[in-house]
Amino acid sequence: MSRQTPRAMPDEQQATALERLIFNHRPVVIGLCLLVSLVLFWQATLIRPSTSFEKMIPLQHPFIERMLEHRNDLANLGNTVRIAVAVKEGDIFDPAYMETLRQIHDEVFYIPGVERSGLKSLWSPSVRWTEVTEAGFAGGEVIPTPYDGSPASLDALRDNVLKSGQIGRLVANDFRSSIVDVPLQESYPDPLDPSRQLKLDYQQFSHQLEEKIRDKYQAQNPNVEIHIVGFAKKVGDLIDGLLMVALFFGVALLITWALLLWFTGCLRSTVAVLVTTLVAVVWQLGLMHAVGFGLDPYSMLVPFLIFAIGISHGVQKINGIALQSSDADNALTAARRTFRQLFIPGMIAILADAVGFITLLIIDIGVIRELAIGASIGVAVIVFTNLILLPVAISYVGISQKAVARSKADAHREHPFWRLLSNLASARVAPLSLGLALLAFAGGLWYSQNLKIGDLDQGAPELRPDSRYNQDNRFIIEHYSTSSDVLVIMVKTAAEQCSVHSTLAPIDELMWTLQNTQGVQSAISLVTVSKQVIKGMNEGSLKWETLSRNADVLNNSIARADGLYNADCSLAPVLVFLNDHKAETLQRVTAAARAFAASHDRDGLQFLLAAGNAGIEAATNEVIASAELRILLLVYLCVAVMCLITFRSFAATLCIVLPLVLTSVLGNALMAFMGIGVKVATLPVVALGVGIGVDYGIYIYSRLERFLRAGLSLQEAYYQTLRSTGKAVLFTGLCLAIGVCTWMFSAIKFQADMGLMLTFMLLWNMVGALWLLPALARFLIRPERLAGQPGGGLLGH
Known part of the structure; x- marks a missing residue:
């Protein structure tokens, strides 16, 4: 004991109050986590698939408010x-x-x-x-x-x-x-x-x-x-299709286990990372049920994200403990040093993840808000499972001597690959990197102009084109004159006024306007019935297929127009059957209806948009269109503020955030190229890709800054950064991508689209952190100003 005291005392003196609280009471930490896990596991077993019509629509949109207000009349x-x-x-x-x-x-x-x-x-x-x-x-x-x-x-x-x-x-x-x-x-x-x-x-x-x-x-x-x-x-x-995610989750788990074992070279630490990450998933599911949420088609994807994020932070911890084990007396000392070094960067990265989810709360659609809350709960529990429980668990089980020996050997040998990659920070290569990045940014920005809001296909784009549902939908479109895509315009009048000529004439004009709008199949209203009855009352003569100005004739003509006006004749819906519910069709038809309403609304007569499934789709598209830019700006603002608080440097913030901006622009271009519209299923990808992707930059820059403060040149500091954390960042990117790329094989098309986009964004964020961050640092960071200075920001000790 006396031999170890001189080495232990400096570590104890450097320890924070939180570190002492956790590592001086390790059995209590393990016991509490075990107790919470048992309770939340029981809660997780009770969670069930659950959704509702109202959760899928923007309840605060004027279209939906009017539809719900007149629900009993429609x-x-x-x-x-x-x-x-x-x-x-x-x-x-x-x-x-x-x-x-x-x-x-x-x-x-x-x-x-x-x-x-x-x-x-x-x-x-x-x-x-x-x-x-x-x-x-x-x-x-x-x-x-x-x-x-x-x-x-x-x-x-x-x-x-x-x-x-x-x-x-x-x-x-x-x-x-x-x-x-x-x-x-x-x-x-x-x-x-x-x-x-x-x-x-x-x-x-x-x-x-x-x-x-x-x-x-x-x-x-x-x-x-x-x-x-x-x-x-x-x-x-x-x-039904999303219940297959359990299979994809199992595949991702096996692949991740194999890669972790290869990365760590230690079965004990591999199992520790997997178990603590699975504990995070169980806690997240249990807490979702505890707060009254079920699993809907969108929130069923959240456990994948929590698993991927947990693995990424677990890899950083295991990599840090392996590096510390080379000169630490025991596993406890290595775990404490790693906790001390990585807890704050990990917390900042997790906060960035949470910001990406929380910003989704501004979208007035229930399923997205539940996804945001469920995912925020998930990243919160990662603080306890992967930032606290994992180091404590490793302090007991340790890392195998073989893995420690390999880590020690890596620490003292030259790495040709990392040495080659460190040239990205050199004065010759950095300008070329920035030039390529600017070209990619300009090209992506230009092509992303083709990106559309809403659905771009007929039927249910959430499902595969060859799914049974879409085959059934095609059958009905091909064999019926009235499609399943119906936009309803509600004509509101005073009581007993829906059948007067001054009301029916504008309705007739509205129907004529819409029937001559591209994308409209047909339209019916009580005018349709009235004209047919009046024609019939005049021996079927076509010249009488018009509206009469005689009130008694009009009243008699609509007597059998069941469902086309309400009980007190104060609301008369106009049913507009569309060829499809593509975004362009909905935008064109709603614009025509709005223009007509603007010129024909008066006291006692209003043309209100909109009900029907197409009206709901149109409202959803408008909510998505208005929220898209706000979410993107809010995510970047929050991430930038956290980086600024952490590093207290505008230059550091730009180095971390600008690669994410490039990825977002290229992601939009990819969506336009693949024919994927921005909708309920794909909008969360924007926030998730930025929030999760910032992890790479935070971990890399936090290490780079330490080496720069130690007096190293930028290129040498970047080489040492790559040696210590580059492998973990590279591996983390692959693990995150593997965790979501399995979605691409789903029978559910929107899940496949989300898998494709998240895989692309996570990999490109990794590439941006490894490639573009050092190039930006060459122009924005002044190493001589950092050399010899004590650590600044939250990461300073």
């Missing part, structure tokens, strides 16, 4: 599912087909979460036909009374369908399929306890559609083929 225009029941041979006027359709209608009626009053198919009493006869109007239900499946009743059914106006809407243009329109409730009474409300479980609802509808009736009638589209079905498919 029948079947919110969260709906469309089930197309098709025949492989023949047409729908077949007794076996009609019986199958009836059974499907009845089966869907009893699925929990269905708004039964709004359920519509050919078997619904509300689906009627109307015709003009010599005696006046005649009409009735589309299904003839009586219907017995005989040839005569089928002929009557065919006639009724032709007179119903449902061709292209509920019945396909080729008469080979028909639609069951299924409106949904976000919450519904518990069948066992009506006083209790249950939330719609999208995954369970999707499974019921597959099992009770698609699988059952396709097996029952081999001539029937079923296609299902709608928000609930899409989300259900997303959750």
Whole structure:
């Protein structure tokens, strides 16, 4: 003991209060972490996939506020599912087909979460036909009374369908399929306890559609083929696909274990890093459940990020302990020295990670805010698991003598690769590097002008083009005149004024304007019904297919326009069916509607945008477009402020932040090149890439500054930096990229897009830190001013 005291005392004197608190009470630290892990592991086992319609939309956007305000007046225009029941041979006027359709209608009626009053198919009493006869109007239900499946009743059914106006809407243009329109409730009474409300479980609802509808009736009638589209079905498919992330997580874990073992050359330290990082993931999942969050299609990606970030900080700790072990008496001393040296840089890097997540809170979309909160919780627990628990664990298990010997040998030999790379800080190479960086920046900035906001493909771009959902969506687009992309403009008037000529005439003009707008398929409103009825009242003459100025005629003409005006005739929706929900289509149509509203709004008459799934998409795109630049600026501002506080140097801050700016610009150019729009799924990548990527620069510059203060020249200081931390930075970049690159093989396209973008940004941030940071330091840092000075900023001792 006496022999070790002279060496231990200086270490003890240099120790901070936090270091003494942790390492003088190691059993307590281990015990507390074990206790917390057990509690949060139990909580993590309780977490379940969970999402809702309202979490996926920007609730504070004017479009959504108006839609929710008039939700009760917009029948079947919110969260709906469309089930197309098709025949492989023949047409729908077949007794076996009609019986199958009836059974499907009845089966869907009893699925929990269905708004039964709004359920519509050919078997619904509300689906009627109307015709003009010599005696006046005649009409009735589309299904003839009586219907017995005989040839005569089928002929009557065919006639009724032709007179119903449902061709292209509920019945396909080729008469080979028909639609069951299924409106949904976000919450519904518990069948066992009506006083209790249950939330719609999208995954369970999707499974019921597959099992009770698609699988059952396709097996029952081999001539029937079923296609299902709608928000609930899409989300259900997303959750099913995302459950495969467990497989990707396992693959990433195995690859990371192999690379860690190669990097450290020590099984004990490899296991320690993996275990503490997995503890961080468990804590994050447990805390998410404890605060009331579930896993939705976006937050299911967070455990990957926490694992990748934890591994990156774990690698830095193990690398530092290995270097310290070469001249430390024992594992405890090496762990304490490493903790003392890397805790502050690690904390700053973690704070930068957290900033990247927290800035996402400014986006008014529930799933992104939950992702931000969940990820912020995750990076917070890394402070305890990887910055505190890991060094304490290594102080007990130590590092193998073989790994220490290898580290000691590395510390005393020349490294040709790092020596070659150190030329990036030389006076000859640095200008070339900056020139290339400026060219890349200018090229990326120019090409990123092609970057679009929103979806760039038909169907559900979150899923693969060949997914069952997108195949079903293509079927409906090809066989029906009314697409599943509906923009609803709400015409608001005083009570009992929606049917007057002064209201209907502007609605007619609005429909004409929109129908002549590129991307619009068709539009319907009570004007459509009114014109048809007035024409019918005048012996079907086409010249009478217009609006009458007679109030009684107008009132009679809209009597059967069910769903196209509300109970007190103060709201009349205009349904605009679009070719697709691409960003350009939505922008073009909403711009035309806004321009019309601006010139036609008056007291007692307002044209309000917008409802329908296309209206929701348009609102989401506008929120994303307004938030994109703010998030980017806020992330960089916060990261720059933290670097400035840490290093107390504008030059150091520029050296760390400018490589990140280059990566962001090149990332936008890559998204434009790959045809990936900026949307809910990809916007978080901007913040995540910057927040996580700053780790490299902080670790490299903190070491570089120490060597410069020791009096070394810039190039030699950079060489020593690479020898001590370059390998860890290089390895960290690869580990982070591996942690997310497995997403690219996901069946979920948005997950694959996020994987591609994060892999690119993390690797390029690493390249920027190793390549561009020393070149910037050559022009911005004055080594002679740092030489011999005591450490400044938070990193100084």
